[in-house]
Amino acid sequence: MKILVTGGAGFIGSAVVRHIINHTQDSVINLDKLTYAGNLASLDSVSSNPRYHFAHVDICDKTAVQAVFEQHQPDVIMHLAAESHVDKSIDGAAAFLQTNIIGTYQLLEVAREYWQTLPISKKDDFKFHHISTDEVFGDLDTDAPSFHEHSPYNPSNPYSASKASSDHLVRAWARTYQLPVIVTNSSNNYGPYHYPEKLIPVVIINALQGKALPIYGSGQQIRDWLYVEDHADALYRVISQGKIGETYNIGGNSERSNLDVVTTICDILEKHVPTPAAKPSYRELIKHISDRPGHDRRYAIDITKIKKTLAWQPQTTFQTGLEQTVLWYLNNEDWWRPLLAD
Structure with missing residues (x-):
């Protein structure tokens, strides 16, 4: 297959690109605007592969996106390009509405026009896979059942509202124009190459700097944590075996409170980089700050459907994945250090 991945220089997108190049014979066209969170260094290991191609394009630029479709003739679209940081969406929602809603609309229109011109043999195999988040469902009480594929949407912040909007657009294009789409909603991802603005990389890097x-x-906010490479494997499983028109929830079966995540990182760091006796321990660096406006209490994903229908389940336990993540940041300072100056 020729797979066009939007946002392929981002955290999840780069994991998807690496997975496809390293574990399949498919080709990848990485379409990315390269905003602050897009980093081509995350793709150094595959960038010289002849099956990998990069297009520096904004998904909101319809003409430029059309040119990529015409040049590469993709068989599958994996749409991951998005603004994704909740705090930034609270401070300035405009970029989130532009990329996540208008960008998705432009991509849907280009994909629809392209799909309609394909010969029957290729038209029947074409897929538009929209990658979304569990945050569109809002939050859960501590003892409430996990989100399933038919949970009602109830987004709490500008980021999740913009992603919910994009989900609705994708499903509308499927119903109105019969565009062959698949939607996936995943829980919180973590792992290597995560831009240092999200909880886990912030804690690792701050701890190493004594901040x-x-x-x-x-x-005590609870999230379900999914190792990013497990997510990439699931997403490829969906485009390979998933059914057109379906939605699949993808989770890690690893619910943890934010405090538990942070203390676990501290303990892993103490094992690998013990703090000197004269300095505060990593746990002593923990500082509680004013809560985020509209902060969701709990997310949890029910993966029964993808487990039963596509035989997928996460392979990485949270403890193992978190330790691998900490070790990656310890061993790849040359990747994250330049980002701190941005």
Whole structure:
């Protein structure tokens, strides 16, 4: 297959690109605007592969996106390009509405026009895979059942509202124009190459620099954590075996409070890079700060459907994945250090 991955220089997108190049014989066209969170260094290991191609394009630029479709003639679209940081969306929602809603609309229109011109043999195999988040469902009480594929949408912040909007657009294009789409909603991802603005990389890097480890409020907010390479494997499983028109929830079966995540990172760091006796321990660097406006209490994903229908389940336990992540940041300072100056 020729697979066009939007946002392929981002955290999840780069994991998908590496997975396809390293574990399949498919070709990848990475279409990325290269905003602050897009980093081509995350693709150094595959960038010289003849099956990999990069297009420096904004998904909001319809003409430029059309040119990529015409040049590469993709068989599958994996749409990951998005603004994704909740804090940034609270401070300035405009970029999130532009990329996540208008960008998705432009991509859908280009894909629809392209798909309609394909010969029957290729038309029947074409797929538009939209990658979304569990945050579109809002939050859960501590003892509530996990989100499933038919959970009602109830987004809490500009980021999740913009992603919910994009999900609705994709399904509308499927119903109105019969565009062959698949939607996936995943839980919180973590792992190597994560831009240092999200909880886990912030805590690792701050701890290594002896800085405060910020936790919103009490730190009792619960998230389901999914190792990014497991997610990439699931996404490829979906485009290979998933059914057109279906939605699949992808989770890690690893619910943890934010405080638990941070203290676990501290303990892993103490094992590998012990703090000197004269300095505060990593746990002593933890600092509770004012809570985020509208902060969701809990996310949890029910993966029964993808487990039963596509025989996928996460392979990486949270403890193993988190230790691998910490070790990656310890061994790849040349990747993250330049990003701190941006």
